[in-house]
Amino acid sequence: MKQFLIRFLRLILGLFLYSLGIVVTMNAHIGYAPWDAFHVGLGKATGMSIGTASIITGLVIGIIAIVLGEKLGLGTILNMVLIGVFLDMIMAFHIIPVLNNMFLGIIMLVAGLFIIALASYFYIGSAFGAGPRDSLMVALTRKTGLPIGVCRGSIELIAALVGWILGGMLGIGTVISAMVIGFCVQTTFKLLKFDATAVNHETLDATFKMVISIKKELFNRKEVTENQVNSPR
Template structure:
């Protein structure tokens, strides 16, 4: 049970870091990252918050990845919900500084992307099921045989094109994010010697069975 809670803590930490990375890139003020532009575009079109748009998008992508053969786990569901919650919370607290020039903005974008990459390592490695966007990345990597970086970069480019059409703020930062996120993820995973395709994720049913068995044993 102790190991379970350590994994759960790792998962939640990863989701918080992911939201933090998003806010850092947004406050760079050089154009939103692909998914942020997409979420902002959805928000403008529907009148919902960025966090709510993130949650809604996550649910839809989660369903797609299940159809592609990825496992739906506790981490997948918490990813759909908590990143949006943390995102709205961090934006409301307004504790991340806003860049005032191109150099600082570029630095903030790079930092934010590496925060997102490390966040992906934490929550994917928890084994509770990758988030919907990362599940899509892993599914495409398995299906196509292409590298993680190429698959992630392709997904980001599609997101930014749709986000732009929906009215999300696009700029030099968007281009940097779209092309660099794959590099950041690949370099980070290589640094920590992490292969996301080899993680044996628990399904919701497996997690439930494990907790039920532990509870029965303690009783």
């Protein structure tokens, strides 16, 4: 039970840091990352918040991934919902300043990418399942037989273009995000001695069985304690 709780807290921390990293990169104000451009563009086109746009996008992509044969985990579900919730919460408090300087914006953008890399360490390390966008990438790779880099790049390109058409901001930050995020993730994982490929992700049904098992364990402990208290001395 303790191990499960630690993993769950690690997942929540990872999702919060991921949202924080997104806001930092956006507020660098030199161009959004592809999916951020899509979420902002969708928000502008529909009048919904960026967080809500992220949630709806995640749900739609998650459904597509399921149809394509991918199994979802608790982390996938919470990724769909909590990143959007945390995004709106962080932006509502205005704790991250919006910059209007190219040089400082680049520094802030890279800092945000490292925050996202650290978030990935916590989120992936919880082993509760990949996010919906990652699941779609894997599903397309399996279905098409194309290299995973091609599928990932194609998805990012489409997201960026649609986001730009809808009003999301593209710029030098978009290019930097695409080129530097891999370096940030690799460097962070290396420093923390973390091998993402060694993580065996838990499916949603396995997590559900684990929760049922923990509830039974807690019930049995409570019953034993009550018997000890009520037993005659």
